[in-house]
Each structure stands twice: as structure tokens, then as C-alpha cells.
Amino acid sequence: xxxxxxxxxxxxxxxxxxxxxxxxxxxxxxxxxxxxxxxxxxxxxxxxxxxxxxxxxxxxxxxxxxxxxxxxxxxxxxxxxxxxxxxxxxxxxxxxxxxxxxxxxxxxxxxxxxxxxxxxxxxxxxxxxxxxxxxxxxxxxxxxxxxxxxxxxxxxxxxxxxxxxxxxxxxxxxxxxxxxxxxxxxxx
Amino acid sequence: xxxxxxxxxxxxxxxxxxxxxxxxxxxxxxxxxxxxxxxxxxxxxxxxxxxxxxxxxxxxxxxxxxxxxxxxxxxxxxxxxxxxxxxxxxxxxxxxxxxxxxxxxxxxxxxxxxxxxxxxxxxxxxxxxxxxxxx
Numbered sequence: 001x002x003x004x005x006x007x008x009x010x011x012x013x014x015x016x017x018x019x020x021x022x023x024x025x026x027x028x029x030x031x032x033x034x035x036x037x038x039x040x041x042x043x044x045x046x047x048x049x050x051x052x053x054x055x056x057x058x059x060x061x062x063x064x065x066x067x068x069x070x071x072x073x074x075x076x077x078x079x080x081x082x083x084x085x086x087x088x089x090x091x092x093x094x095x096x097x098x099x100x101x102x103x104x105x106x107x108x109x110x111x112x113x114x115x116x117x118x119x120x121x122x123x124x125x126x127x128x129x130x131x132x133x134x135x136x137x138x139x140x141x142x143x144x145x146x147x148x149x150x151x152x153x154x155x156x157x158x159x160x161x162x163x164x165x166x167x168x169x170x171x172x173x174x175x176x177x178x179x180x181x182x183x184x185x186x187x188x
Numbered sequence: 189x190x191x192x193x194x195x196x197x198x199x200x201x202x203x204x205x206x207x208x209x210x211x212x213x214x215x216x217x218x219x220x221x222x223x224x225x226x227x228x229x230x231x232x233x234x235x236x237x238x239x240x241x242x243x244x245x246x247x248x249x250x251x252x253x254x255x256x257x258x259x260x261x262x263x264x265x266x267x268x269x270x271x272x273x274x275x276x277x278x279x280x281x282x283x284x285x286x287x288x289x290x291x292x293x294x295x296x297x298x299x300x301x302x303x304x305x306x307x308x309x310x311x312x313x314x315x316x317x318x319x320x321x322x323x
Contacts, residue, residue: 055290072196100302101284124196131203138210151302153239158300163217170210181198 033074037082041066042089049094060172061140064112065179068133071116072184079117083109100151104144111143112136129181134173141165230273230295239305248273248295260304267308269295280304 044063053059063086071079087106091097096105116136119127145165149155234246239261246256254269255278263281270276274292277299287301298309 095283099283104302122202126200126202128197128200128203130199131206134203134207134210148300148302151239152237152300152305152307153241154237154307157298157307163214163220166210166217167214170207170214174207177198184196 030075030078034078034081034085037066037070038085038089041082041086042093045086045090046093049090058168060175061137062176062179064109064133064136064140065176065183067109067113068116068129068136068176068180069183071113071120071132072129072180073187076117079113080110083113100147103151104147107147108140108144112140115139129177129184130174133177133180134170137169137173137176138166141169234267234269234275234295234309236267236309237307258306260301260306262304265301265304265306275299275309277301277308 041063044066048059048062067079067082067086070082084106087102087109088097090105091099091102094101096102113136115138116132119132119135142162142165145158145161146155149158152158230248230250232248234248234256235243236246236256236258237243238258244258246254248254248269250273251271253271256267256269258265258267260281262283264279265277265281265287266279268276268278270292273295275295276292277287277290280287280301282301282303284303287299287304290299293299295309298307300307
């Protein structure tokens, strides 16, 4: 019987934990973890969409803390699946599925995961959670601008937006990194 | 600051370099394209670009309030131009309404409504930046 695994035991109820352990199935554990993280990430993203913002189009992207958590603690494919499911769930609930907003969300999430995976691969001593998160936020913003350019039919006015988006990536990336750090610290 | 994940630190020296480089790029870009650029200039024309590539140009009557009705991908929009030379999207059929919430911008800046596929004031001067991209 395994006693340690992908870090979400602390979040599960005792019965769920014992059932998963007795089944001895790593796959089951991963599916349960994916369900929990997808629900949490979707809930955070939906809650965030209704909060007041400094600028109408600017969100901190707090749900990316759960994606970064998955990237650090889970197998490599897990964070990709989480982003896909989060985009599907939030798209269905917010009514943005297959709309420009939905594609921007999916493209941003995918770009962030790809970049954060590469950054994390630099090594634990070289780059910390802050660096990974901030580079992910930058990639997220650039991908969203690119998709916005595709839908708007012109890239130049969109790309002029880049300095603001780069600047916004720093505080949002640091907040996400701080949340992830707490998640990693508080879960086994 | 490692907690239960002793291998991954919260911040490293490389992180600091990345963050400093991003802040510098953002600040430099904002200086070139953003803050203060185009202030006080009121253009003679307003160009609106649609997602299908069509453009329409409207004459701006300085010192007058102007409402410009257009139809985007989601439906009708009203672009308003005020006496002070500012523009805004006063009404839009897009679901998010972020373009409306962006509010007034200087006439040297542009607003992009992605759901409607509309770029208001596409021909921004070289030194001006878009004020908002709405999803």
C-alpha cells in the first residue's frame, strides 16, 4: 500500500483516501486529483470573472496557481489535461465555449503550461516558483494577444498592447507563485 | 521558503533577473507607445476596421458630440466621440461588454472589441498605444 503520492491526500476526505489506497490504483488517484484540481481551478476562474478589476480586460489569473501546483507535483501530462478541462468547464458555465474568449483562455493556458514546463526544466536551483510563474504569465498574455489579433483581423494595434501586458504579468505571476508556494507547503 | 517542497525555492537570482528585465521592457515600451503619447492631438478622421478586413473612415467634427453606429460580428455597436476629442464604445451587442466598460480613451488611442471583430481607431499614430483589448 502506498502512503505517499501526488500530494492531494490532505485534500481528500478520510474515506476517499482509504478507498483510493485500498484500490492501490495510481490511475484512480490521478483521476480523483484531476477532478479536484479541475473543480478548484474552474471555481477560482469563474469567481475571478465576476470580481471588480483595475482594467476591464485584466485579471490576475489566480487559477494558474493550481496549474503550477500540478506542474510541480504531478506527472507531466497532468497540467495540460487540467488546463484543457478547466477551459471546457469554465467555457460551459460562463457561456464562452468556442467563442473568441474561450479560445483566448485555452491558448493562454496552453502557452503558459508549455513555457512553465520549459522553465521548470531549467533546474530547481536555477529558477524558482516566481520565475516559472512570471514566464508563464508572459506566455499566457502573448498567446492571448495573438488569438485576439486573429479574431480582430489585425495584429499591429493588438501588439501595441504588449508593454502593458508584460508589466501586468509580473505582479500576477508573483501572486500566483506565492499561492502555489503556500499550496506546496501545506499539502503533503 | 521551501516548506514541503524543499527542492523548489520561491525566488532565485535568475527569477530576479527575469522580473527586472520584464519591468524594464514594459517601462520602455510604455514610454515609447503609451503614457503621454498623442495627448492633446485630435485627429481629423476615425478609422474603424472590421474582422472581414473592411475599413470605414469617419470625419470627426471637432467640438461636437458624435455618435457613430456600426454593425460588428455580434451585432450593432455605437461609438461616441465627445467635445474633448475622446472616444468610447457607448453600446455593444458583444456578450462580455468589456469594450463598453473600457470607457473613454483619447482619440489618439484605439479600442479593440475581439468578440465583435472591431478595431476602433485602427490608424493610431506611431507614438500612440491601444487603450484596451476586450474579450
